[in-house]
Amino acid sequence: MPTALISIGRSGAAAARASLELTAQNIANASNPDYARRTLDQSEVVGSATIGLNSANSYGGVRIGTVARAxxxxxxxxxxxxxxxxxxxxxxxxxxxxxxxxxxxxxxxxxxxxxxxxxxxxxxxxxxxxxxxxxxxxxxxxxxxxxxxxxxxxxxxxxxxxxxxxxxxxxxxxxxxxxxxxxxxxxxxxxxxxxxxxxxxxxxxxxxxxxxxxxxxxxxxxxxxxxxxxxxxxxxxxxxxxxxxxxxxxxxxxxxxxxxxxxxxxxxxxxxxxxxxxxxxxxxxxxxxxxxxxxxxxxxxxxxxxxxxxxxxxxxxxxxxxxxxxxxxxxxxxxxxxxxxxxxxxxxxxxxxxxxxxxxxxxxxxxxxxxxxxxxxxxxxxxxxxxxxxxxxxxxxxxxxxxxxxxGVDLDAEAAALVRLQQAFEANSRIIQVAADLFDTILALR
Structure with missing residues (x-):
């Protein structure tokens, strides 16, 4: 479980960072008439597990996709x-x-x-x-x-x-x-x-x-x-x-x-x-x-x-x-x-x-x-x-x-996305920290 949390947090942080970079690029080019707004496609990482006769999906983080141009x-x-x-x-x-x-x-x-x-x-x-x-x-x-x-x-x-x-x-x-x-x-x-x-x-x-x-x-x-x-x-x-x-x-x-x-x-x-x-x-x-x-x-x-x-x-x-x-x-x-x-x-x-x-x-x-x-x-x-x-x-x-x-680039929308992505990055960093603490706790059990 701790390793899964680390994987989820790491992929989420990577996706948030990539989106932050793309949002910053959008903001920097807001006045550039030759620039079209970019977004980053993302998808869930889904695994499957089977216990007995029952199967279930296991979500394992975020997959960074392609750069989409408006x-x-x-x-x-x-x-x-x-x-x-x-x-x-x-x-x-x-x-x-x-x-x-x-x-x-x-x-x-x-x-x-x-x-x-x-x-x-x-x-x-x-x-x-x-x-x-x-x-x-x-x-x-x-x-x-x-x-x-x-x-x-x-x-x-x-x-x-x-x-x-x-x-x-x-x-x-x-x-x-x-x-x-x-x-x-x-x-x-x-x-x-x-x-x-x-x-x-x-x-x-x-x-x-x-x-x-x-x-x-x-x-x-x-x-x-x-x-x-x-x-x-x-x-x-x-x-x-x-x-x-x-x-x-x-x-x-x-x-x-x-x-x-x-x-x-x-x-x-x-x-x-x-x-x-x-x-x-x-x-x-x-x-x-x-x-x-x-x-x-x-x-x-x-x-x-x-x-x-x-x-x-x-x-x-x-x-x-x-x-x-x-x-x-x-x-x-x-x-x-x-x-x-x-x-x-x-x-x-x-x-x-x-x-x-x-x-x-x-x-x-x-x-x-x-x-x-x-x-x-x-x-x-x-x-x-x-x-x-x-x-x-x-x-x-x-x-x-x-x-x-x-x-074009809507600065209000991009600014809101910037705040949201910063919060997402901090949240994923927190997940990694919690997973690390949990892992240390498990190793410390006697």
Whole structure:
């Protein structure tokens, strides 16, 4: 009996100590987002004894089992999906905000309005050299504004492409690390602390990868993750211990196309998908900006071709170029502005030709209206994305809360378990002491 008590006390103390260590580990990692709560499986040590025709079970202590890791595949799927959707919306909105700022801060709309206003002032006194010079300088300021807007938009496009390069390198590193983790998971024994640590690393990699791309994951019996990128078409990124190679290419307009091992695909969610969408919209904005510049060039040059200068001669072109990047003022002097119609005499105050140019610029489909439409379009798109982000943030926070509830560490529960396990350890130590005293008493009998 004393030896049985010693065995019971020893196994109980060992189990309590192992549980204490695991509880302390849980508490130490309470704020670690890559850590999932651990518990220690325990079972009774049961023997059997037979006396005559009757048999009975004999309990002989505690058997320490495996380390169990808290996890919920369904909650993980919901969390990764919410993360990818939110990351896409955030990335697209931030990219478009940069493009919106590029156009707004260039003050293109204000410059177009100023140019039109100068033409209206010139209409009041078409032979005034001061007004002609002021109009020419306002036109030159307008061309500088177009080039500033074009350059700022190009810089934002380059910045977004640089972010894509960095994110692709990050995603490739995560995929390679996940493949290495898969290789290690096959080697370790189930129910060990090493296995739990590898599963933590696996889930952390999947979480980080879902920030960049929407993913679909399948697990095998070893816990290894086979990852496919959600998109058109769906492509495999990680299969067992092998990771595919990510790449992308940009066209002259700044649009990007992703590929996996050379196979092109379009991601459906994740930050990289959002940046791709932002670049597509910025390319469309560039087309609109060039169209506005071309409209200014065409309208002004057509007016010049159909009019005459203050000296009665044929008027040269007002602008050169064909886009926002190369628009320039071609006139050498304000006296070359064709305010009068062709064939008008020297010093004519007929402003019908100038009035036609003003009408073309102020029309409902004119450059100023087109610029206003461009800014309103991107602003509305950003506003819609902002609203969508608010909703997705709530969904993502709910998914994160559910994940923490399922796999995170509850400090109150762990603290209570710590006290209980300390008491259990002390109780088992007391059993061993009682057994030792009992054994000494038996040996002391005469």
């Amino acid at each position: 996890e919920s595949e369904l909650v993980q799927i919901q969390f990764r999906s919410a993360t990818a959707d939110l990351a896409r919306t955030d990335a697209e909105m931030n990219g478009l905000r940069g493009a919106e700022t590029a156009i707004e801060q260039s003050r293109l709309f204000e410059s177009l309005v100023d140019f039109e206003a100068e033409l209206v002032r010139l209409e009041s006194d078409p032979l005034d050299p001061v007004l002609r010079t002021s109009t020419l300088e306002t036109a030159r300021q307008l061309t500088n504004t177009f080039q500033l807007a074009n350059g700022s938009l190009a810089k934002n496009r380059d910045l977004l492409q640089s972010e894509i390069t960095a994110s692709m390198q990050n995603a490739q590193g995560i995929a390679d690390e996940l493949a290495r983790t898969n290789a290690e998971l096959v080697k370790v024994r189930d129910g060990t602390a090493a296995k739990a640590a590898l599963l933590d690393a696996r889930d952390a990699s999947l979480r980080d990868l879902s920030q960049q791309f929407g993913i679909e994951v399948q697990f095998d019996d070893f816990g290894t993750a086979n990852v496919s990128l959600a998109g058109t078409p769906q492509v495999t990124l990680v299969s067992g211990a092998n990771a595919a190679t990510l790449g992308f290419a940009a066209d002259p307009e700044g649009r990007v196309e992703f590929n996996v091992d050379g196979q092109a695909f379009t991601p459906s969610s994740g930050a990289l998908s959002g940046r791709q969408s932002a670049l597509d919209e910025m390319a469309a904005m560039q087309v609109d900006l060039d169209a506005i510049a071309s409209q200014i060039i065409t309208s002004a040059n057509a007016a010049q071709a159909g009019g005459s200068t203050s000296s009665g001669g044929a008027a040269p072109a007002f602008f050169t170029g064909n886009s926002a990047s190369n628009i320039e003022v071609a006139l050498a002097s304000g006296s070359d502005i064709a305010t009068a119609p062709a064939g008008a005499p020297v010093g004519s105050r007929d402003v019908s030709n100038l009035r036609g140019l003003i009408g073309a610029l102020s029309a409902d489909n004119g450059p100023a209206a087109a610029t206003d439409t461009l800014l309103l379009g991107v602003s509305s798109r950003i506003s819609g994305l902002d609203t969508r982000r608010d909703g997705l943030s709530i969904i993502a926070q709910s998914a994160e809360t559910a994940l923490l509830t399922a796999t």
